[in-house]
Amino acid sequence: MGRTLAGVWAHPDDECYAMFGSVVRHSTDPRFRLVVLHATDGDAGEIAPGVPATREGLGAWRRAEDVAAWRALGTEPERHVWLGHGDGRLVEVGAGLVDEVADFLRAERPDVVLTFGPDGVTGHPDHVSIGAATAAAFQRVRTEVAAGGGRARDDGLQRLLFGCIPRRAWLIAQRHRVMAGLGAWDPSEVYHLRGVPDEDVGVVVRHREGLERMLAAHKEHASQRHVMFDPGGSDERWMKALSLETWVVAWPPREPGAPVLTDVFEGLD
Known part of the structure; x- marks a missing residue:
């Protein structure tokens, strides 16, 4: 069976906490293939103090940071699509965003697709929009495969996962955050x-x-370090945070009480 992993995200750096660990874990598997789509360049983001990016050039700057991050990680996407929509304006794209993501999934037929869930993790409208578009595109392409007599098991699109923070972990982090002022x-x-x-x-x-x-890959996103890292956090603390990756299984439907999987590809062989 294949091992194609797709990340569909709104902005450069969205993938950092979400999928870097799984990419590292599978990077030496000869079956593994990585494809990534970003809907925007993140051109409306803030600029961290000391970073010589300009407002006009921030989109290109963040694209370059993203490429450098994948290189630092040691595994670069085989295909990396940039849709170039306006940062903060994905909701305006409407149904066209579903079409674009569907084109990407139709061409790549990834076995596992990673994106945001309805909460967007941070509630960012772009996160919510790209997650909803990806879920709709995933089901559209699965339906096309079935209508054509194919099987998703043979033609990819076996699993759709939404990045998330478990409530218990969120409460622990919340307490530490408050204690740190x-x-x-x-x-x-x-x-x-x-x-x-x-x-x-x-x-x-x-x-x-x-x-x-x-961690080195995260740090390549220097223009966003003030929003990616809390002040005063040590490298050891951030590596501990990076050691845990959690997902909601959006497809196939998960039965209540089903065992928790320990790998994004588990059970697909």
Whole structure:
């Protein structure tokens, strides 16, 4: 069976916490193939102090950071699609975004697709939009495969996963954040992290290898370091955060009480 992994994201750096660990884990498997789509260049993002990017050139700057991050990780996407939509404006693209993601999935037929769920992890409208578009595109292409007499098991699109933060982990991080004087997250506010019920988490991957590379890849996104890293956090703390990867299984439907998977590809052979 194949091992094609697709990440479909809104902005450069969205994939950092979500999928770097799984990429490292499978990078030496000769069957493994990585494809990535970004809907925007992140051109409306903030610019961290000391980074010589300009407002006009931020999109190109962040693209370059993303390429450098994959190189630092040691595995670059075989295909990397940039749709070039306006940062913060994905909702305006409407049904066209579903069409574009469907074109990508139709061409690549990834076995596992990673994206955002309805909460967008941070509530960012772009995160929510790309997640919804990907879910719709995934089901559209699966339907096409079935109508053509193919089987998803042979033609990819076996699993759709939404990145998430388990509620228990969110509460622990919230306590540490308050104790550090950083202020509490408010899940009703955009850009504040959200947690999902622990019982909704269907994949929990624990990483022990490649954490240094994962951290180095994160640091390539220097223009966003002020939003990616809390002030005063040590490298050891951030590598500990990177060692855990969690997902909601959006497809196939997960039975209540089903065992939690320990790898994004588990059970697909």
